[in-house]
Amino acid sequence: MRIGILVYSHTGNTLSVATKLGEKLRAAGHSVTIEPIKLVGERKQGVRDVELAPLPNPGPYDVLVIGSPVEAFSLSPVAVKALQQIASLEKKSVLCLVTQGLPLPWLGGNRAIRQMKALCEAKGATVRGGAIVNWVAKSLDRRIADAVDKLAALV
Numbered sequence: 433m434r435i436g437i438l439v440y441s442h443t444g445n446t447l448s449v450a451t452k453l454g455e456k457l458r459a460a461g462h463s464v465t466i467e468p469i470k471l472v473g474e475r476k477q478g479v480r481d482v483e484l485a486p487l488p489n490p491g492p493y494d495v496l497v498i499g500s501p502v503e504a505f506s507l508s509p510v511a512v513k514a515l516q517q518i519a520s521l522e523k524k525s526v527l528c529l530v531t532q533g534l535p536l537p538w539l540g541g542n543r544a545i546r547q548m549k550a551l552c553e554a555k556g557a558t559v560r561g562g563a564i565v566n567w568v569a570k571s572l573d574r575r576i577a578d579a580v581d582k583l584a585a586l587v
């Protein structure tokens with residue numbers, strides 16, 4: 433399958449999980465492209481209104497993985513804007529990947545997944561599921577591996 437991993441990552445955490453997922457999916461025989469969601473210029477601290485660089489085209493992919501951090505107990509405003517502006521996701525299957533700094537999913541991760549799902553469905557996608565990685569030191573590698581396995585199993 434042709435899989436596009438569209439990822440916003442400010443400090444690199446979400447991108448690092450996306451990269452591991454990409455490696456696993458390629459090893460399973462899929463064609464995988466990681467496409468960063470980028471801003472025009474630098475992100476200013478505390479500023480939620482962002483200007484996006486031209487967005488990746490979802491057209492070539494059968495399955496999309498959308499990756500984003502949690503910000504302020506919600507989906508990052510960058511991912512929100514990207515999913516509002518992205519081209520149609522009709523006939524696309526989507527998997528959601530979220531990372532968060534706090535240790536519990538109800539401190540933003542669950543809400544971010546729900547927001548991502550609703551935004552993707554509003555664009556016509558079928559959302560197959562998602563995974564949250566809580567970015568706290570204890571057993572981080574294990575949690576990343578579990579999230580990668582969970583998402584790979586949904587493809």
Ligand SMILES: Cc1cc2nc3c(=O)[nH]c(=O)nc-3n(C[C@H](O)[C@H](O)[C@H](O)COP(=O)(O)O)c2cc1C
Nearest residue numbers: 441442443444445446501502503504505532533534
């Ligand atoms: C402005 C801002 C707000 C954040 N708010 C939350 C939050 O509400 N809950 C949480 O668990 N983590 C929060 N975080 C932590 C990030 O979600 C976490 O570090 C994430 O893994 C960063 O991903 P990235 O490196 O891909 O940007 C916040 C980070 C920033 C910069």
